[in-house]
Amino acid sequence: MAKLSRNAIIGYPAGIVTGITYGLNPLFAKPLMNNGASTEAILFFRYGIAVVLLGAFLLLKKESFRINLRQAGVLLGLGLLYTASSAFLFEAYKYIASGLATTLVFLFPVMVAIIMVFLKVVPSWPVWLSIAATFAGVMIMTGGTGKEAIDPTGIWFSIASAFVYALFIVIINRSKAISSIPNSLLTFYALSVGTVFFLTRCGLSGAELLTGLDGGMAWANLLGLAILPTIVSTASLAIATRNIGATKASVLGVFEPITAILVGTLVFGEELTPNIIAGILISIVAVSFMIMLTKR
Template sequence: MIVEKNSHASIMKSVSPQVAGYSMAVVGSVSYGLNPLFALPLYGVGVTPMSVLFYRYGLTVLLMGLLMAVLGQPFHATRRQLVLSLAMGQLFALSSVCLFVSFKLMDAGIASVILFTYPMFVALISWACFHERLSRVALVSFILAFAGICCLHGDSGGRQSVLGVVMAVASGLSYAVYIVGVNRSVLRTMPAFSLTFYASLSGLVLFFVCCGFGLDLSPLHGASSWGCAAGLALFPTIVSLLLVTRSIHLIGSTPAAIIGALEPITALAVSLLVFGGTLTWLNVAGVVLVLFAVCLMMWKNH
């Protein structure tokens, strides 16, 4: 056992912080892109989006609470932090609602690509509300992203496709407001574990109410359904949060944010390879435009 521990320690020491940081960013980003992999099978057996989110947030609160207890992370928060984290949790939950509803209205991979525009909304909100500088590169990126979203509408032209795009954009906007709210308040100094725990708890209460205080909650039947619900809580939520947060400390926010482009790429790959989604050449052009626009803006403005 002593030999094994020493060997393990020497291996960890041989891995540079840069390699570890980039590896964590890749795994964390890919994990977040697995949302469709676990959500769509639940939709397929009749579980409603609100019920899916209730189970996701409920298991997230449970697993995060256990993890915090094991790691000795603090549950304590000041009254102001607690109130604000619960309020921000409603925005976080709204973003989840819009995204998961869009999964039912359009291709889940394309919806995830549109969600990836949230850094642009962050820049726009910061410019409009806090008078931060908006560079020419950012303006060009906005135009490219808008053109990409128009391409992602596809050829269907149906009302559902339009509504799906609107919901995906609303998800990105809600998430951007959440990020700005956290970074511009006392929550900025709140530990990531505590913030996620209380924000998820706030969302859990919302989804419980939206499910008729549990009366309209779709039941989960079988190990497969429970496995999907647990997968949603574990990979796109807890694993993604912990690894991406740690990678930012090791390699910086810009490289980690650019590697975040793997999130929508993963979701798109899952949609195409696992669930038989289809892409037109116009859709492909839209994906390229959105990813290029967001990565360009983040690279030039950090």
């Protein structure tokens, strides 16, 4: 096997970190939802705390927040796409099983690859094979939902979540306007848009911001949500996308459902079935295959 390039050494671990940290969402969100906190309030505090922490970090580093009008437009679009992906996914959970929703959202690597083809960037055959194998692995992991009633509304919300997330990844990879913006600043502005969006949504829905957020553990969970699945995940996604490309970075997102399933099993006592074990092994082999054969 040829030696991995510098971009690969940086990009592949960043992509894995993205999937693992984003997959930790249930670890922090499930106790909050079980305690009666509204989805709108959880997402508002998740994004809001992340913006405050990241803003303080940027100030300590004496980073400039200055962007031009063109960059502001692209960052606004990225923020809306990232926020819409979260909103659509939570809506899907209201109509279909979360396992099925997760599977459908993992259509996004396929969508990224197709979008890149239209942009005349054709993925190599190992990448296409890895996309197919990882999606098959996730389908096997979430097997068993076939006996449940499937509402088409939930299907469409999941597909919409996958599509806007795919657009988010492609824009980060292809936009020259924001290519000079540091990953931390890009993350700050994207999350700022989400904070405003979910605060507005709380106001329109009449959701009580502090309901179900009693005690130190609730705020510790919100802090965990803000740092790992939000700041770390978004920043590492930008790093991975810029170093190994949109398609490969999206394939590494398979670590998201793997992590979420392991959290459910180890923390919440959910059953670890042979389907889940087989799906995880298939996905890991597929990702390893892609890394070994696509070193650039």
